[in-house]
Amino acid sequence: MSEDPGISVFLNKDQKPDAAELQMHLGSTMTYWEQLHHFVFEQYPGAEELWSYFSKNYGWGYRIKDKRRAIIYMSPYEGYFQVTMLFGPRALEHIYASDLDPWIRKTLEEGKKYPEGKVIHIPVRDNTWIVSIQKLIKVKLAF
Template identity: 45%
Template structure:
């Protein structure tokens, strides 16, 4: 099952926990946080524990919604987004990786939109940056 490496509700993770568990991808985590902050200064940063089934995740929010979710795993992490219809249409019309578009098209539609998770890698970073831009524009 794909859940956070941080599962103890009583212990909110910190930067040292991330460094120790994300290994070489910790720098990538920090890069993604920096990209969000460059486009949306002073986002609200918060750890969230939706339940034992998911464990702890980190999110950056604007005034009313999450911009991006960072989902820590052992030695790597994923990024999560929820896109409304307008943003989804922009993504489908963009040059973003076709696998991301397929995941978005296949995602179940909820009131707040469609959610996707992407493995954070150096190769996916430019797509993640574009997705942040689209999220903030909608």
């Protein structure tokens, strides 16, 4: 499931993406982008949203954060977007013992370990992963 997402649709450093451009590129998956966006703010009303330009190869990315860390990253591509989340050791223990989708647990278990924890990338092309991502958001906020 983890795949090379290709090229971001927003590469111009001087042009921060707006809602109309995002809708144009995401198409029908904009519904899922909005659903996840609203879900994070329902769970953590004090969250902060931020568009950031990463590099000429990655372009613009979107993240929602709490006071100390990113909760979720969402990267727009043509016709879909990718969710990226980082989990520390306590959150990972909870995920491994949970009823989350086996692919998510396996991907995290087998994933590269960084000093901060492990990362998962989930391409969102339809609603397949939305409930699982919402569960991951709850775990992220709990730990």
